[in-house]
Amino acid sequence: MxxxxxxxxxxxxxxxxxxxxxxxxxxxxxxxxxxxxxxxxxxxxxxxxxxxxxxxxxxxxxxxxxxxxxxxxxxxSMGGPDATHILQQAFKSEHGLQCGYCTPGFIMTLAPYVDTMLAQRRMPSDEEIREAMSGNICRCTGYHGIVSAVRKAIGDQLGSEAAA
Amino acid sequence: MRPASFGYHKATDLAHALALLAEFGDDGRPLAGGQSLVPMMNLRLARPAHLVDINALPLTAIERRGDVLHVGALVRHHRYLSDPLIAAHFPAFLEAVHWIGHPTIRNHGSIGGSISHADPTAELPAICLLYDATIIASSTGGDRRIAARDFFLGAYVTALQPGEMVTAVEFPIPPAKSTGAFIELGERRGDFAIASVGVALQWSGRQITGAAVVCCGARLVPIRASEVENLLIGRQLDAPDAAAIGRRFANTIEPVSDHSGSSAYRKHLIGELTRRTIERACQQALETA
Missing domain, CATH: 3.10.20.30 (Beta-grasp domain)
Incomplete structure (x- = not known):
């Protein structure tokens, strides 16, 4: 030991x-x-x-x-029991999960990716998002909802910055 | 599953690591990123009695040393993506990196680990063979310089001896303008390859003056397509007749059948990948010419 x-x-x-x-x-x-x-x-x-x-x-x-x-x-460490992190909220609204087993792995992989895109102030293509999450397997969603969630998490924050 | 018991030893410097590996011999393995070794241990396909953690060692340089590009054994795959020397001199290398696993693996996996593991369809062993790299294997007895063509002996089998570990890989910098491409086919993105082809070309004017072609998936080690390499030399970049070259290469190989495809399928696939990769490399040369 x-x-x-x-x-x-x-x-x-x-x-x-x-x-x-x-x-x-x-x-x-x-x-x-x-x-x-x-x-x-x-x-x-x-x-x-x-x-x-x-x-x-x-x-x-x-x-x-x-x-x-x-x-x-x-x-x-992300959004607590209420899953308040912006990416978790986007997973919920965009149907980025069903059974939820893979979700913590997706969140931990994609949260830094969302931060990187925000730092670069750009919306990645769907292909780039799929590349970023290519190490995570989801058997429920078919991935479309997850791609949408990433786009929403980035888009909402870029939008709110632009509005501010 | 979970790994069998082992002793864990954190090496403080290279001499310490080599002394530990010498002491453990066949029972010891270096641990770098763990992206190949640990899956094997979890599946109990590997049961080293001792792991020597080398992550603290300073084997992390990518730098030009005279006529070669020196890559330290602990360089993580993602670094090639932003390295100007890789982009300038080894375009097929750069393309191949995009096919290595996925971003999480590329953040941690190392070149020393990848080539020591020697998966039959791994990208970096193929790139070492394509660019005639020299592998530096170190032990308490000194360094051995092993040509890539003598290093990969079979599936997961290399020329490394007990007590040795890879400390660096040297890639000769091509003398002329070079282009290259690497294309792979797997069942899904980020998964193991069924087959892949890499091409490196030198050219002058519009004529190909040097050519190397490497292929994974034909045998249990990456192979060079020497016969068709010679056919490419002297051809024009805008008319390499790549389809015929692909067919010709496919006719020289006898791939095995396995769960991911029959021998005939792989043969056809490798011919087609060869055509596409040659055409892609030529196209890129024409765009920069």
Whole structure:
């Protein structure tokens, strides 16, 4: 066992883990963050995507022992139980989810992408959005609603900036 | 599934990493981005007893050193997308990067990891072969320089010996104006390739003066299409007769049948991809000429 201190969603906690334990499992079981969903557990589905220092990362391909001295964020940090983050709201209004299993992974992958587009002040093409989310699999929506949600999250913010 | 137990060792510098790898021999593996090794471990297809985490090592340079482009083993795939040397001298490399996995994988996966893993249809092994790269394998015994054509021995099998790890890859900078393209076909975006073809051309005036063609999906390692490379030399950029070259190359290969396609399908596909990739490379040369 190895004692490590992880900074997750702004709070540091020390846990004792075997090196073989995946970050995804440690977040779910030791930090009670059940928003980290595990689909395939070998890097094919994107459900378990979290952010490490703001960059999307598959927590099933990461060992918890590798994650000292970095900031880990999960979907729980985004909009709380009411899902108030602008991208979460757009997923709701644009039917970007049905069963919701893949949704935390999409949100954690796409939230930094939306921020990048806002910083560049541009609306990406649908093809670019699909490329940005090509590491995440959704079996319910057929992806159209998710593309619309990304467009809405970017468009609304660009629009409100223009109006202000 | 979850990985079997292993010992975790964080290397502080290269000498430390190589000493640990020498100590563990066959039981040790370097851990970089983990985008290939960890899936294998989760599926219990790989069970290294010791992982040497090399992420803190400074093997992160992309820089010109004389006549070669030096790429450190820990360069993450996404960096090529904004690198001016890659764009200027290795256009097929740049195109191939867009086909590597997806953005999350490209943020973390490294060139050392990709070529050491040696997936039969991975993009970077093909690019190493296309551009006649030299792979630097380091151990406590010193460095070995291995030509890409001698490095990839089979599916997931390389010339690396126990205790060795890739520390850099060197790409000779083409002497003349170069163009190139890389096209892949998979079942869906971001998925493994069924087949891919990369082309690198040098030209003068409107005439092709040098040609390299690489193909994944024909065998369990990437292969060069040497015979048709020679046919391309001397042809005009606006009339490479790529369709005939594609057919000719397809006739020289005997791909295996598997779940993603029959041998006949792959053969046809590779011929067609060869045509499209040559035409794309020539078109890009004509646009910049």
């Amino acid at each position: 190895t004692e490590i201190t992880l900074a997750v969603n702004g709070t540091a906690k020390t846990v004792d883990v075997e090196p073989r334990r995946l970050l995804a499992d440690v977040l779910r079981n030791d930090f009670n963050l059940s928003g980290v969903h595990i689909g395939c557990a070998h890097g094919a589905c994107g459900c378990c995507t979290v952010q490490i220092d703001g960059v999307p990362r598959l927590s099933c391909l990461t060992f918890a022992v590798q994650c000292e001295n970095v900031e880990i964020t999960t979907v729980e």
